Amino acid sequence: MTPGSNLPLNAVRVAVDVTAPVRLDVSGLLLAANGKVRSDDDFVFYNQPSGPGVTHSAAAGGADTITVDTAAVPEGIEKIVVTASPDAPGATFAGTEPTGTVRNADDGSVIASFTPPRLGTETALVVVEIYRRGGVWKVRAVGQGYADGLAGIATDFGVTVEEPAAPAAPQAPPAPPAPPAAPAPAAQWGPPAGTPAPAAPPPAAAPPAPAADPAAAPASGAGKINLDKGRVSLQKNQTVSLVKGGRPLLTSVTMGLGWEPAFRSKSIDLDASVIAYGPDRKKIDNCFFGKLMILGGAIQHSGDNLTGEGAGDDEAITVHLGGVPPEVTGLVFVVNSFSGQKFSDVAKAYCRLVDAQSGAELVRFDLTHAEPRTGVMMAKLIRQFSGEWEMTAMGEFVDARTVRGMVKPAAQAL
Template identity: 60%
Template sequence: MSVALTPGGNTGLAATRITVEVAAPARLDVSALLLDATGKVRSDADFVFYNAPSSGGVTYRPASGSDADSVTVDTTAVPQAIERIVVTASVEGGTFAGIEPTAVARDAGSGTVLATFTPPGLGPETALIVVELYRRGGDWKIRAVGQGYSNGLAGIATDFGVSVAEDEPSPHASAPSISGPPTAPAKINLDKGKVSLTKGSSVSLVKGGAPLLSLVRMGLGWDAAVSRGRRIDLDASCIAYDAQRKEVGTVYFGKLTAFNGSIQHAGDNLTGKGDGDDESIAVHLGSLPPHVMGLVFVVNSYSGQKFTEVRNAYCRLLDGSSGQELVRFDLTYAEPRTGVMLCKLVRQYTGEWEMTALGEFADAKSAKGMVKPAAALL
């Protein structure tokens, strides 16, 4: 029975050989990347496309007549080290605006349709992670992704560890050559120790070349202040979102855990009194459900005073096991409003999590009022 997938949705694959066709009312270049446990290719040989059409049980077939570009995966021939196979598409000489590509996964033997997926809401993207096939408990499943890139197939390839040289000729304008050094700037990660962020800057939570998929803790703090004779009561919260920026869970002083303890609030501090973090929220990144794609950490003035009456607000990410500080963001200015979105953690489709400093303010005295403005920042 065929399943129509929505972004983030998945289904099991009954066949051992699966063909994924990607079609659109425009010329597409389809490719596949074979990823290991680090979420990266092992070498450039794990990038399957028109100029390297076969590797590790994965075969690319170009469009011909009424047949669309496709990738066929023989799951029995995929090396054990490979955990995911990402199927991508790029538009030749344009963007996905006004184009709705559709992926159809079939049993390669019988032609039976197993799943379909049409990514919604595309615009300026020039390349797209369409679907991924992945191992789960000895079986294979398919997940709808629909993640867009504005820098073409080269951007996707570089993110997954392929060396890309864009100055070599290619029969398809949107596809990269695969030799020479990477042209994209390296992401900031944790290899060199603690990272201090400024507003809008990001750090990939990767250390030693592998995702940091362990326990982390977000500490949030501020200096106690008095306004019209009252202590300012600030509350820290964590709002979780899916791939469509829909809120799927919120942890705050009135609900201290979510996702079976994967996110846990340490409790409310009514005054901001004392040294160190005033409130903290622990996150088991590796235990979060796969549909959780983003976390936004917010602080609100429940008592209604403005953040211009608060000093030295900050957030910092710590290794939850050792207590070592990994990333810090100090809020250096304030606005006369009652809510601030300090930072976000976003799950990348490489398996990494990325932390970005926000420092954006909103008029809300509780986490509930922050759901919409925080979603707009993902």
């Protein structure tokens, strides 16, 4: 979804998960026709986890969830707004854009997802709203930020926020009278009186910093670059940090994969997939033409292309980075020849990472040398301890016609 867009809900009970690379406090407010809560009982959050038709739940180490049972919401309530704020005091959303995922609360299927764009100094956010219009319940993407935290949102919607009174400053006791000056004792640990103190030794000279390499990308395998200079073309084994202007890219990206049949060869059926791994290199799930959505909608596949014909990407996999569960630390993008033809019969195979909101190409990797095998690991995305993601071009060939045969070699390549 994009800011302001809406769609009807196809479920009576819906759950809104809000995820981010940092811990969030997520709340739900039940609003009447005047846009205000009827009382503080309509403010649902971790310390008051239930209200009329609305509940709050928190998963250990995972997303906070606001669940709305539209059949149980009182008639006087027109909408439920779902808000989020960073748990750390004074923290902002800069570089940590959250993702709201709306699911059918009964079967877990994803209805919609929304990642608010261009967040910065905001300390709280209205993510989405579930609202009633003409007897039909809908969901709207909002993305409105607040600079004064969750208290600012609550106050705007009529919740009473009591500020704790500042304690009175204690009076300082009167200073005791100064004791009479004592005669200076003879020096015991220093040099004789009148001896100048030795000068401090000069600090050791720091080694000169190496000169910056003006090249846009280092030699293959020589290091990492970021997105500050715009689109990056990678060679095999090169890595790019998905960081621009010092901020991690934590929005939705699409990995587009494309290929063309080699000269005079038949159409070739290639399948693009992504495999999600945990920190122990154990497979968590995989997304391919037979399973178009995984991880609660955080990863979505465009569908199967049977020939590779046509301009542009043949298959695409969209990743909502902010919605990828914290237990997923690595994603490996692979392509397989389901029909059994070798990659030596493929021309112009490539993968490219695109900003899903703006359509701007961020990273591109062209596979220049193919091998007569049926599977290739194109690229991997690895989550760093600091929260940002890194993309590494792989170009490693294996013998496997389906994504199932890629799980073990891809794990070994992480």
